[in-house]
Amino acid sequence: MLIPALDLINGAVVRLKQGDFAQQTTFHDDPLPVAKAYADAGAKWLHIVDLDGARDTAKRQLQLIQQLANATSMQCQVGGGIRTRDDVQDLLNAGVARVVIGSTAVKQPQLVQQWLRDFGPEAIVIAIDVNIDPEGRPFVAIDGWRETSELTLTEVLEPLLEAGCRHVLCTDISRDGMLSGCNVALYKQLKEEYPQVAWQASGGVAGLDDLHQLQFVNCDAAILGKALLTGKFTLEEALACWPNA
Structure with a gap:
């Protein structure tokens, strides 16, 4: 899948540079027309x-999220x-199809394991945001990327797989908001090690070539x-180069 994203602050569509609230750019005051344009272009999912x-x-x-979830045919x-x-139940009740769990999965893994069992693996996406150390090891960041834990991606992921985790969104923080290209090698390694996971690549997509490279390493989304x-490319152009998106 190709999943357009909307980051929201006070009802506006914004982007942060590497998760830094002090480096915010506002793109649209109203996210609803943007979401509808993505749906009209052919997107099946929206990431909020x-x-x-x-x-x-x-x-x-929550009210805005509910409006977005019900405004188009896209799932959110x-x-x-x-x-x-x-928090999980409120979002599902609002019409959200999948709830994305980040820091809580690191800090309270047993709690999130129970959510995976209770709500089912299709209702939960685990977000694992990583800082890559000089030796190439991905250490997981938490609390809006303000802190890097001592846990590697593998240490966070494997207990959740035991509870049925199916969808994982992985962000290389160094690439986020930088338009510097994806860390394709990271997603290649993750897909090879955990082929049962539907991997969502996040951070750094700058051009259609990035999408071709992600497809080549069998990244799922x-x-x-x-x-x-x-405006680096249009969603229509992206969908055209990612079959069955």
Whole structure:
């Protein structure tokens, strides 16, 4: 799949550079026309990041998320500060198809394992955001990328696989919002080690060649954010080079 992304702050479509709220660019004041344009172009899924909810769960943009989830034929996956079972249930009740779990999967893996069992693997996406050390090891970042844990991607992922984890969104933080190209080698390695996982590549997509390279290494999906918003290519062009997207 190719999955266009909308990052939301105070109802507006924004992008952050490497997750830094001090480096914010606002692209659209209203995300609804953007979502409808993506649907009209042929997208089947929409990825929503509630950055307000990530910083303060009391400020979750649930009403807007519900509007987006029901405005088009696209299915939505939503992340940003998902910390409790009620957070998951509220989003599913709002019409979200998949809830994206990040830091909680690192900090409280047993809790997230239970959610995978209770809600089913198709309702949960595990987001694993990584910083690559000089030796090439991916260490998992948490709390909006403000902290890097001492856990590797493998150490976080394998207990969740035992609970049925199927969908994983992996971001190379160094590439996010940089339009510098994907870390194709990372996704190649992950797909070879865990072929049972449906991998979503996130961070750095800058051109159609990045999508061709991801396809070549059998990556299952790609998140398209800044490249679409800045006109590096159109969603129609991207879909044309990714069959069955």
